[in-house]
Amino acid sequence: MRHYLTTDLDQILASARERRPNGHINRFKPYLQQRFLGGATNAAALFREIRERGYRGSRVVVTKYIATLRAGTATLEPPQPIPSPRRITTWIMRHPDTLTDSQREQLDRILAACPELATARDLAHEFSTIARERRGHELTGWMTRALDQGPQPVQGFAAFLQNDWDAFVNGLTLPWSSGAVEGQVTRIKLIKRRSYGRASFALLRTLVLAEPP
Template sequence: MKMAVAPLRRGLPLDAPCERPPSPREAARWITTHPARRSLHINDRLPRLLHHCPELRTAHDLVRRFAGMLDNRDATLLPGWLDDLAKSGLPPLTSLAGALREDRHAVTQGIATPYNSGVNEGRITDVKLQKRLMAGRASVPLLRQRVVLIAHFRRQYADRPTVSPR
């Protein structure tokens, strides 16, 4: 503490406080969040981050273009976007482009139609969670009962009317 206060006593100028750089998880969240839903602070910091890191700028541009395809339900831009993804020079994005090309028809349908498998994925996640929680401690009938109860509670929760904000 004494060392921190000493420059103040001597009248030395203090360094401006530095902002902590965002973690990789924060940067990914900033990039994937729609610009209208970001806070003003993030909308101020993100351009500075993208200015200092061209790889992130490339990833940001590709993510925003894909989000535009999802928003407009327009899969006609997908082949060009996949080409740009493959040419990005970033190994994770290049491998993603290859994987998406292999399943291009499903990706096209996912972009162009309003249907998704979110409910099924949620149920599968519930089953896997119960399996992990009860590993070696429960019989199949007990696991089945727990999964049925979770599905029942989820349905009850989904059917409740939402309260509008005042």
């Protein structure tokens, strides 16, 4: 009772919010430490940044924590190991809803530290949507953004699309594909390999016609 009688209402409310899963500041401390050491010392600005990253706690809690960083009394969180490029690529290419909270947090920190990678992620997701939903008519706008804003590998991919532009647009628009033809080619190659490559054309033709697809 003495605690509630002698504590300001704002601090009590902030403490209650801090106990909520989405309001817990601990998982945002590494990001705040990184930004603080990088020269961002404004508590209000840092509060807005972590709000955009999912923090639902009080601004008072953030202000107090930044004050401990200024005073040098904060317990610094140990740096987390940097994921491998292959793992980062996997997280980028997967749908965000399939990532765990830990994976999403790590990816958010990486993208915040590397805006160029964040741009590549956005362009990759946009291209994936165009391909999956057959929005070939949107490919021109995507290519323009990729050439203007994308990192060098993305720009190279966008420039490569121009080599056979009509084919790419049609492939991402029309419902038809060469999948059936490619399947038959694979089947014929399999039959040929079973003969160790020594069958004559006449025998190969007979085997292909005799074996049902």
